[in-house]
Amino acid sequence: MNRLLLCVLCVLALFVSVAPCLADTVNGVLAEERVVNLPQDQDKWYISVVGDAADGRYKEVSGWFDSNPSLLKLKTQVQFCPVETNTPIYQERYAGNIKGLPTVRMQKPDGTVVYESAGKDIPLTAAGLNAAFASAVNEAQGLRPILPWRRDVDRRLNKCQPQPKLEPQPQRDSDPEPQPINDGDTPDVEPDAVVWAAWLLAPICGAALLAGLCLGYGKKLTAKWTPSHW
């Protein structure tokens, strides 16, 4: 009997000691029922692509965010908002403050516009648009752009940067595929690397030097053969 009582007391003591550890109190209410990790994406920037759904240029620019790897990567780092002109969101939140159609706009979470282009001012290529975003982000953060030949060095030095956390794939519905759930901050945009042959630099410099020497020598010869008392 004593043993039974001892066991019961031990079990009760265990419950008393463990319960406060499990129950996380938030504003006086137990929060152990929380079942999801909410995305902490309040610091994500916004990119809006605004246009007429039937307009080819709008389709093209929107499509860049799925076809161009750099813009696709950027899309997952920001709140991406495609806005068509036949929606109330366009009428009430864009119609009065855009300069033309289509429009591409990048904003900070507080609404500050860091990049905007409309109509013919939108870069002609996806790489151009990505470079414009990169420049705008750098400028907004007060950073100098990273020169192309420095990028690999910086990448190697920043190897320990945390990778964005990816959650399970979102479910499908009849709307466009939703963006993945992830936390977010200022987007990390790099202009596409310009493909140029670095090995050409040495021969070009050599040729320029040679040309300079030849010109100098030619001038000297001309001066020598030309009578100075003419």
Next chain:
Amino acid sequence: MKRIALVVLLLATVAGCESPRRFAPPVRKERPTVNLPLALRQSNWWGEDGQGSCTWATMVSLLRWQGRYKTADWVRQNCGDGEWPDDMAQRMDQANIRYAYVSNGDVKFLEWACHTRRGCGITIMGGGHMVALVHLDAHWAALLDDNAVENYIWLPRETLIAEWKASNGWAVAPVYTPAAPLP
């Protein structure tokens, strides 16, 4: 020499004309945070069982705010009547709607929903009604009541929290991309 100086001077004055605007003008913070256009606000409707559909009406409004127009239309056409948290979660799962909810009065959930500009549906009136929470800051809260969608209802933060906790503390939010802030 004078010509060269003139050309240099002209170049110096022309340089930088195409420079983009360097500093954006200061931005005013939007109030409420979830500033739903009137056309996106869904009024309550009677379900097939003769009950109000406040939970679904709130979801329709928030789904539209987050750019899920077709999903919102589907909910409007296929859902209705009152809901309990578990039943609603089941319906949302079946409809492949991405959402998050609490039913334990965790205020952090409300703060998250408004801080991320998504908004959420919350219970009031002892759990008998759901409205959209569209703003929550250190002092004030704003609600959009699906029974009167024309105007927001502003009330002190603590009043709102007390009312919500006394009403089962249920809150539910679709988790998609909120509309961009006004420039």
